[in-house]
Amino acid sequence: MQKLVEQNWDYTKHAKFYEYRPNYAPKSIDMLLCLAKGANQNALRVADIGAGTGNLSIMLLERGCKVVAVEPNDAMREIGIDRTKGQDIEWIRATGLESGLENESFDWLTFGSSFNVMDRNLALKEAYRVLKKGAYFSCMWNHRDLNDAVQKEAEAIITHFVPSYERGVRREEQRSFIEKHKELFDTIVYLEEDFYFHQSLQNYILAWQSVKNPYWDLDTNEGKKLFEAICEEFKKKLPSEFKIKYTTRSWSAKKQ
Template identity: 30%
Template sequence: MTDATRRHGDYTGLAQDYDRFRPGYALSPLKALLALLDKPVADVDAADVGAGTGIWTRILAGQGLRSLTAVEPNDDMRRVGRDSSAGLSIEWRAGQGEATGLTDGSRDLVTMASSFHWVDYDAGMSEFRRILRPGGRFAALWNPRLIEASPIQVDIENHLSQLCPGMKRVSSGRSGLTDHLTDRLAATPGFSDVVYMEARDVMTRTPEEYLGAWRSVNDVQVQLGPERFEEFLGYAAERIRGCAMIETVYLTRLWTVRRD
């Protein structure tokens, strides 16, 4: 797929950069999430839906779950994820949030990491209720940057806004869907006990890693188009020229709700 034909949510051709340069997630919200389940971690059957290349999936795999399935609709992302997870007890399969292909009542935990915004909310929640056991939990999480902590990154974001006034960041974990997610989850039939948690991680990244993360971002590329996107990357590269490392604060923001 060329940049000119790239569509929202289609990560074909971005998987290698996504897996190599996207940051992970803070571990403490996951520990708290697992503590909310009504069974030992070693007895938990989990599914990570919209797993991408498995960045969050591999973190889940390190917790000693009984079983873990990664569900991902994009062939390119799923292929890279399977390769990157070689040797781990993760079953990879094609599927999406509205139609996972998993059997009824087969999971104690269903997660979507930086992907729930791509799913039709009502259809997705209905599907998660179907595959969760009573008392099981669904969790949606994101790891947005706290850019206001870095003047350089604020300047780069401002330049992005100038290149594309009115840009809508589809995948941001600090806007859009997340603005009212607590209330929406609380009002969803078949679910209760909404819990929100947040943790901060400070990461230092090389210029290559910083720019590589931008190259993995779908919504910016779609809205800018190939020429303006390359112009944006050039501006960002110039802005961080001379920086040995770029310090970035990431927020892991996690919402979870229990299936009745």
């Protein structure tokens, strides 16, 4: 079977830990749906690109959307298929750059924490191809509040072990990038919403195992030892339970 996951972004070992991550702020999804819907009174047909284990897809289904979930990683997709059995969703094994979806056939296209793991230039061209004229694409992420006392401590622990630690494109604003492609998408809408997520320290550590980064590879002994050292410090310095402040941030733009 052909391996479709993009180079350096194989989430096979991380898939089972996604349940420990918070989903997007519900009101944010409501507002984005309102934007995408416009005057359309019918159920929206949505392409959820990089659908993972179905977190965003499930929120879209709950809001009456017809979803086509595109996910190249077999482990992630299998969990998503199991979570959405019997619902109005089709799962496709493909990438966000070559989705195989039909031209101009979708009312909305979403990237839930996935826009940063692919070539964004090619991803926008593919989004333009599959969306109807005047339809929106949206990319979104959940960001921890790094000014929160607990998160400051967690960041200090990580940077102690990994001084060069960076979060990459997912933490960057996307407007300037989208504006470079005005021939494809314009009328940019930015939305953010804060929310709090109660987490035990044990589940917080499990959630970190869903994170794919270049600093600790859990498939290697070196990576495992580094992650275990970080977790030991978490256990020493973080409370056993706490609330984490997150912000759902999204950028949307309309097909020209």
